[in-house]
Amino acid sequence: xxxxxxxxxxxxxxxxxxxxxxxxxxxxxxxxxxxxxxxxxxxxxxxxxxxxxxxxxxxxxxxxxxxxxxxxxxxxxxxxxxxxxxxxxxxxxxxxxxxxxxxxxxxxxxxxxxxxxxxxxxxxxxxxxxxxxxxxxxxxxxxxxxxxxxxxxxxxxxxxxxxxxxxxxxxxxxxxxxxxxxxxxxxxxxxxxxxxxxxxxxxxxxxxxxxxxxxxxxxxxxxxxxxxxxxxxxxxxxxxxxxxxxxxxxxxxxxxxxxxxxxxxxxxxxxxxxxxxxxxxxxxxxxxxxxxxxxxxxxxxxxxxx
Amino acid sequence: xxxxxxxxxxxxxxxxxxxxxxxxxxxxxxxxxxxxxxxxxxxxxxxxxxxxxxxxxxxxxxxxxxxxxxxxxxxxxxxxxxxxxxxxxxxxxxxxxxxxxxxxxxxxxxxxxxxxxxxxxxxxxxxxxxxxxxxxxxxxxxxxxxxxxxxxxxxxxxxxxxxxxxxxxxxxxxxxxxxxxxxxxxxxxxxxxxxxxxxxxxxxxxxxxxxxxxxxxxxxxxxxxxxxxxxxxxxxxxxxxxxxxxxxxxxxxxxxxxxxxxxxxxxxxxxxxxxxxxxxxxxxxxxxx
Numbered sequence: 365x366x367x368x369x370x371x372x373x374x375x376x377x378x379x380x381x382x383x384x385x386x387x388x389x390x391x392x393x394x395x396x397x398x399x400x401x402x403x404x405x406x407x408x409x410x411x412x413x414x415x416x417x418x419x420x421x422x423x424x425x426x427x428x429x430x431x432x433x434x435x436x437x438x439x440x441x442x443x444x445x446x447x448x449x450x451x452x453x454x455x456x457x458x459x460x461x462x463x464x465x466x467x468x469x470x471x472x473x474x475x476x477x478x479x480x481x482x483x484x485x486x487x488x489x490x491x492x493x494x495x496x497x498x499x500x501x502x503x504x505x506x507x508x509x510x511x512x513x514x515x516x517x518x519x520x521x522x523x524x525x526x527x528x529x530x531x532x533x534x535x536x537x538x539x540x541x542x543x544x545x546x547x548x549x550x551x552x553x554x555x556x557x558x559x560x561x562x563x564x565x566x567x568x569x570x571x572x573x574x575x576x577x578x579x580x581x582x583x584x585x586x587x588x589x590x591x592x593x594x595x596x597x598x599x600x601x602x603x604x605x606x607x608x609x610x611x612x613x614x615x616x617x618x619x620x621x622x623x624x625x626x627x628x629x630x631x632x633x634x635x636x637x638x639x640x641x642x643x644x645x646x647x648x649x650x651x652x653x654x655x656x657x658x659x660x661x662x663x664x665x666x667x668x669x670x
Numbered sequence: 671x672x673x674x675x676x677x678x679x680x681x682x683x684x685x686x687x688x689x690x691x692x693x694x695x696x697x698x699x700x701x702x703x704x705x706x707x708x709x710x711x712x713x714x715x716x717x718x719x720x721x722x723x724x725x726x727x728x729x730x731x732x733x734x735x736x737x738x739x740x741x742x743x744x745x746x747x748x749x750x751x752x753x754x755x756x757x758x759x760x761x762x763x764x765x766x767x768x769x770x771x772x773x774x775x776x777x778x779x780x781x782x783x784x785x786x787x788x789x790x791x792x793x794x795x796x797x798x799x800x801x802x803x804x805x806x807x808x809x810x811x812x813x814x815x816x817x818x819x820x821x822x823x824x825x826x827x828x829x830x831x832x833x834x835x836x837x838x839x840x841x842x843x844x845x846x847x848x849x850x851x852x853x854x855x856x857x858x859x860x861x862x863x864x865x866x867x868x869x870x871x872x873x874x875x876x877x878x879x880x881x882x883x884x885x886x887x888x889x890x891x892x893x894x895x896x897x898x899x900x901x902x903x904x905x906x907x908x909x910x911x912x913x914x915x916x917x918x919x920x921x922x923x924x925x926x927x928x929x930x931x932x933x934x935x936x937x938x939x940x941x942x943x944x945x946x947x948x949x950x951x952x953x954x955x956x957x958x959x
Contacts, residue, residue: 422770424708424777467946471953473766474706477773478905479949481708482898486942493935595894599781602774640785646778650771651757 384519388512396511397583398628403518404576405600405620409608410525411572412601414532415565417610418541421473425464425480427597428487429457429570433577434584434592435491438504446509446517450578457574458567465563488593495589503588506581517579525572529613532565541565596639600627603646609656618657673809678931679924680807684816686923687823688878692896693903693915694830695874701910702847702867704765705755705772709779710900711893713743713872716783717879718888719791725798732800736880740873747872750779751865780893787890797887819881826877827916834912843867847910895938902945908955918956 372379388396408426416423436453464483468476495502532538540561543551552558577592584591600623608619623642630638653659692714699707717739724735755772762768801815834840842863845853854860878896882888903922907914925944929937948956 420766420770422773467949471949474769475905475949475953477706478901479946481901482942482945485894485898486939489935489938493933493939496935497933595780599777602777606774636785636788639781640789643778643781643785647754647775647782650775650778651754651761654761654771 381523388515393511396515398624400511400515400518400580401628402621402624403515403522404580405604405624406617407518407522407525407572407576408597409601409604409616409620410522410529410613411569413605413610413616414525414529414572415562415569417605418538419545419562419565421469421562421566422477423480423566424477424598424602425461425483425570426573426601427593427595427599428480428484429461429573430577430580430597431484431487431589431593432457432460433574433579434581434587435487435577435589436574437506437578437581438587438592441504441507446513446578450575453574453578454571457570461567461570462563465566466559469562469566470559484593484595484598488589491589503586503591505586506584508585509579509582514579514582518576521572521576521579526613526617528568528572533613537561537565599642599646603642603649605656606646607649607653607656609653609658609660611655612658615656615658674931676810677812678927680810680812681816681931682924682927683920684812684820684923685927686920687820687827688881688919689899689903689923689926690827690916690919691823691874691878691881692900693907693919694827694912695871695878696897696900697871697904697907697910697912697915698867698874699871700904701912702843703751703755703864703871704769704850705751705776705868706769707779707868707871708773708776708897709783709893710871710875711895711897712780712783712787713747713875713893714879714882714896715787715888715890715893717743717876718883718892719787719796719879719890720876721880721883722796722798722888723791725800726796732880732884736877739880740876743876744869744873747869748865750872751868752861755868756861756865784890784893791890793890795887795889798883800884813885815881815884819884822877822881826874831912831916839863839866898938899941902941902948905945905948905953906956908957911955911957914955914957921956 384399387399391399408430412423412426415421433453436449436456440449440452460483464479465476468479492502532541540551540556543554543556544558544562548558581587581592604619604623605616606619607623608615608617610616626642627638630641649656655662692710696707696710699705699710720739720742721732721735724730724739725732754775758771758775759768762771801818802813804811805814805817834844842853842858843866845856845858846860846863846867850860850864853863899922903918904915906921907916907918922941922944925940926937929940
């Protein structure tokens with residue numbers, strides 16, 4: 365019995381995954397939409413952690429890549445099969461992130477942060493200018509997908525991100541990334557191509573953001589640059605990762621679940637208060653729980669042992 | 671044609687004055703106090719909104735209300751540094767962790783300040799007209815408030831430069847910018863000086879907000895764009911260099927006015943490309959190799 369329990373404890377994520385797999389057969393649309401939201405935030409947060417966690421280079425651009433995915437849908441509509449649209453969004457995110465990374469990741473980390481911070485506004489202004497001056501239409505109507513399609517799509521992406529983070533953490537590449545975070549100079553001296561690794565992993569991490577943008581785009585029936593590029597999608601992953609703690613994989617996931625539910629409850633009742641509260645939570649987390657929930661739990665476990 | 675070019679150049683210089691103030695403030699916070707303050711633009715927004723509020727609700731002229739707005743926001747900045755960033759500094763242990771954590775905390779501040787403004791004033795775009803009487807200089811025409819804001823920006827830049835070069839506190843600030851630890855050993859009250867630098871940065875932001883509110887429409891989410899502009903100018907002029915930022919502000923102002931003359935709506939895009947070009951060819955600033 366004890367053996368079964370410890371096995372369960374170890375492979376709980378398999379059970380969660382199986383439960384999520386059969387969820388659409390038994391639940392209402394509302395639950396499905398909510399769980400898709402949670403999966404979206406898990407994807408955004410985990411793909412942020414994938415690069416920014418080990419290297420400590422702070423990217424403020426999740427919203428930009430999410431928006432790229434959304435806008436690929438807005439531009440192409442559903443004129444192609446969904447897999448093609450996903451492939452195009454993934455390529456677009458990868459190429460743009462690769463360029464930004466190649467330019468800034470050879471410099472000090474702060475330049476990378478600046479470049480990513482401006483990226484969302486750059487793309488938004490560019491698209492707005494294009495639509496006003498050249499194509500003459502601002503905003504587009506999108507044909508919605510079925511809730512179950514979005515749900516399964518998000519489930520696949522979220523699983524992919526989690527597996528990527530898991531296996532990367534165990535690979536030589538992951539070790540190289542962590543050593544860059546600890547001491548970039550030392551890492552370079554051991555023969556790691558520092559800039560290349562950072563750039564490729566950053567670009568890879570944005571692919572997930574772009575693809576989740578494609579799937580979530582179909583939720584809005586109407587898209588314009590202001591809707592697609594919203595700074596909220598850069599802020600939430602940072603908040604969720606910091607609050608959850610980045611040292612263990614369950615940290616960001618827990619953060620994502622908690623804040624998606626909170627957002628769901630508060631967004632209609634207190635539209636401005638809730639972002640104010642989330643901002644305060646981020647500041648307080650940085651001050652009083654720098655290792656997030658993961659750190660708190662570790663503290664309790666250690667305290668119990670003593 | 672010449673008149674048009676002169677007009678564009680003048681517009682650029684007028685805007686450049688405000689950009690210079692914004693960038694010097696940002697550079698004080700990052701170059702000296704080591705806080706990469708993403709919420710810089712939000713203090714510009716607060717300055718603008720407080721001025722609008724005083725003018726439209728209480729008919730206090732902007733140049734009078736700044737006597738309340740500026741000290742108030744200066745105080746807020748001081749408290750913020752003492753209460754928040756200094757604590758992060760004590761907890762951090764290393765300069766890199768401090769830089770990352772203070773950056774993320776200021777990212778949180780963006781949403782706090784923005785939503786406070788949204789709660790108080792609502793999401794609508796606001797504006798007022800003040801001193802819009804046109805001034806003629808030969809063939810070139812512009813409004814009085816623009817000219818006044820340029821004069822103010824230049825005056826503040828000059829006063830600040832003199833303050834940095836002559837006074838004891840200015841010397842302490844320059845010492846802290848070079849090496850805070852050693853400056854501390856030399857008897858500089860480093861906590862106090864860094865807090866004052868951060869607060870001075872907020873002061874510059876609120877001042878530019880006041881000037882901006884006289885010329886443009888304002889809304890609670892206006893800050894982001896100015897933060898980006900501040901970052902670009904600071905890279906242009908070199909991190910930590912105050913004269914660099916001041917001049918850089920005018921350069922970017924000129925670039926912006928030429929772009930918006932030919933293609934309005936593209937100026938931020940051109941700024942960003944300009945920034946990328948700098949990162950490729952001159953990452954340490956236009957003047958430093």
